[in-house]
Amino acid sequence: MKAPYLFNRLATALFLCSFVAAWSFPLGLVAQSLYGTPTKGGGTVKVTGTSDLQEWSLTSAAPESQGLFGFNGENQLLSVSSFRFSLKAESLKSGLRAMDRKAYQTLRSEKFPDILFVLDSVVVVPQQTDQYLIHATGGLTIKGVTQTISLDLVAKVLSDGSIAVRGTKELRFSDFYMLLPSFIGGAIQAGNDLKVAIALTYNPQVSARRQ
Secondary structure: OHHHHHHHHHHHHHHHHHHHHHHHOOOOEEEEEEEEOOOOOOEEEEEEEEEOOOOEEEEEOOOEEEEEEEEEOOOOEEEEEEEEEEEEHHHOEOOOHHHHHHHHHHHOOOOOOEEEEEEEEEEEEEEEOOEEEEEEEEEEEEOOEEEEEEEEEEEEEOOOOOEEEEEEEEEEHHHHOOOOOEEOOOOEEEEEEEEEEEEEEEEEEEOOOOO
């Protein structure tokens, strides 16, 4: 009597373990790989806005980012996790020193040198071959103020194994309690609305896709 009983208990335990494992990992996931932007040529972040006089822009060519990208056996992107993005505030340049100084004053870059985004949740939606829509939600910190934002990005897996990520996001100075920059004693003032364009390239740091 004991043997059938123990067998049934063992079978039940194995079934429960299999059930938990199936729901604990994305379907078809083979492994996750760490990807990051290279020190040089990793991409750009461009911020554009308006003023009483004309449109203006600031561009950084030194963003830093990394995250875990999960693929299945067919090399299809299934998940993104442990994702972080950072940018030195003073890496943003307009080509005009006076404007750069005003931007750094607005960002209070001496006290808060980094702009940071940390991922909280993500949904990956296939669009076409090797291209995916990434709907990300996370905390964006500017000038020491953190706000939860949603961000839609398009990721394309390239033939060399790298991942190109593109997207735009509309923000406002007031979202992060920043005073609107002004020039010539307040005669010219920036508008509240901002547009951020992101273009990043991620290279594999640890290859673990194929097993």
